[in-house]
Amino acid sequence: MKNHKNAQLFKNAQQVIPGGVNSPVRAFKSVGAEPIFIKKAKGPFLYDEDGNRYIDYCLSWGPMILGHADKYVLSEVKKVMSKGTSYGIPTAGETQLAEMIVSAFDSIDKVRMVSSGTEAVMTALRLARGATGRDKVIKFIGGYHGHVDHMLVSAGSGLMTLGTPSSPGVPADFAKNTLLAPYNDVEAVMRLFKEYGDQIAAVIIEPVAGNMGTVLPKPYFLNEIRSLCNQNKSILIFDEVISCFRLCYGGAQTQYKIKPDLTTLGKIIGGGFPIGAVGGKASIMNKLSPDGAIYQAGTLSGNPVCVAAGIATLKQLETSKPYRKLDKLTKTLCDGITEQLTGKSIPHKINRIGSMFTLFFTDCEVTDFDTASKCDTERYGNYFRQMLNMGIYLPPSQFEANFLSTAHTKKHIGKTIKAAGKLRL
Ligand code: KE4
Numbered sequence: 001m002k003n004h005k006n007a008q009l010f011k012n013a014q015q016v017i018p019g020g021v022n023s024p025v026r027a028f029k030s031v032g033a034e035p036i037f038i039k040k041a042k043g044p045f046l047y048d049e050d051g052n053r054y055i056d057y058c059l060s061w062g063p064m065i066l067g068h069a070d071k072y073v074l075s076e077v078k079k080v081m082s083k084g085t086s087y088g089i090p091t092a093g094e095t096q097l098a099e100m101i102v103s104a105f106d107s108i109d110k111v112r113m114v115s116s117g118t119e120a121v122m123t124a125l126r127l128a129r130g131a132t133g134r135d136k137v138i139k140f141i142g143g144y145h146g147h148v149d150h151m152l153v154s155a156g157s158g159l160m161t162l163g164t165p166s167s168p169g170v171p172a173d174f175a176k177n178t179l180l181a182p183y184n185d186v187e188a189v190m191r192l193f194k195e196y197g198d199q200i201a202a203v204i205i206e207p208v209a210g211n212m213g214t215v216l217p218k219p220y221f222l223n224e225i226r227s228l229c230n231q232n233k234s235i236l237i238f239d240e241v242i243s244c245f246r247l248c249y250g251g252a253q254t255q256y257k258i259k260p261d262l263t264t265l266g267k268i269i270g271g272g273f274p275i276g277a278v279g280g281k282a283s284i285m286n287k288l289s290p291d292g293a294i295y296q297a298g299t300l301s302g303n304p305v306c307v308a309a310g311i312a313t314l315k316q317l318e319t320s321k322p323y324r325k326l327d328k329l330t331k332t333l334c335d336g337i338t339e340q341l342t343g344k345s346i347p348h349k350i351n352r353i354g355s356m357f358t359l360f361f362t363d364c365e366v367t368d369f370d371t372a373s374k375c376d377t378e379r380y381g382n383y384f385r386q387m388l389n390m391g392i393y394l395p396p397s398q399f400e401a402n403f404l405s406t407a408h409t410k411k412h413i414g415k416t417i418k419a420a421g422k423l424r425l
Contacts, residue, residue: 041068043407054393067407108279117241117266118146120276128202142369144211213358271309336417
């Protein structure tokens with residue numbers, strides 16, 4: 001694999017961009033490599049500046065479910081762009097996208113659009129705190145909800161504890177209202193409610209975790225969390241920034257038949273453009289300004305170009321209903337990789353739901369951050385680098401999810417399985 005231009009571009013970037021990247025994971029640090037620089041992308045393929053082509057299983061961290069540069073999305077975006085790109089004044093498109101989201105989610109009566117998943121989470125948490133008059137929030141260890149100050153917290157000593165900042169620059173004061181519990185551990189959540197019940201504004205959870213690698217909720221885990229929130233009059237927030245429209249035409253909540261009070265969305269609903277959204281029951285959403293007192297705002301919120309890409313993406317997902325096919329193709333890929341690695345006696349586990357999966361290098365089931373962090377990340381880095389050299393682009397971290405798009409075919413899957421057969425790990 002040629003790498004000359006990539007290396008030079010990375011050197012140039014590091015002169016003027018911190019770490020040479022605009023989001024840390026893109027630096028490939030956790031996989032012991034230097035980043036490639038992308039020149040273009042089409043369908044399932046990425047093309048870097050050195051002319052190397054890759055089958056892409058990261059898909060910009062999830063949004064590109066139709067593959068890159070989808071013809072219809074681009075044509076709809078070009079149409080809208082030709083009439084201007086931002087007004088800061090309402091457009092009919094925003095209502096159309098909101099209506100599509102409302103009709104896809106039983107739990108959502110109203111939607112407020114923002115420009116990122118982080119902003120959606122920030123808004124949802126402020127809404128929950130404003131609506132309940134309470135300050136504490138429960139999150140799960142290994143859950144990632146964007147870089148909101150009071151979500152950048154990690155567990156201190158013991159299994160359940162008050163959050164301590166996981167990043168410099170987050171005042172301890174901001175973290176003290178964040179409580180942590182291990183994912184899939186209902187008893188830990190019960191203990192938190194027992195101790196802090198009437199102070200807990202919300203529980204925020206990735207109904208299918210994607211940020212410790214893919215980790216699925218144990219049976220009834222989400223139901224238990226739902227009933228604990230009901231009993232304590234706390235708000236249940238499903239962070240579906242990854243899972244919305246990924247697993248089905250709706251969210252993980254549709255699949256698991258659980259109705260949260262608020263949902264954060266992002267990624268796919270923007271079709272590759274900057275977007276986020278928070279949706280929920282009108283009784284809560286109406287508390288947002290200007291009708292309500294809870295403030296939230298954004299210059300480019302509901303931007304017409306981003307909204308056009310989102311509408312074009314959701315329209316195709318709604319009509320083509322690709323989910324069964326995506327599930328089948330992803331199963332074929334995962335079964336093929338497992339066959340190859342088992343043949344090499346390499347301990348591994350694959351957690352998968354639909355077209356979202358993670359290959360963990362471990363011999364134990366991965367059900368929470370504790371078990372995920374026991375994985376062999378060195379081996380993952382080796383796997384990433386070898387697959388990259390064979391033209392397969394994977395998430396540059398063990399603790400992320402892989403995705404398929406409707407542009408991936410059996411041919412691409414076959415090539416990927418064949419590459420897995422050549423691994424020397
Ligand atoms: P953004 O602010 O990055 O748009 O969204 C934050 C966010 C919120 N909630 C969930 C469940 C998320 O996964 C994310 C962001 N996802 C990561 C990848 N897992 C973004 C990649 C990155 O940070 O560069």
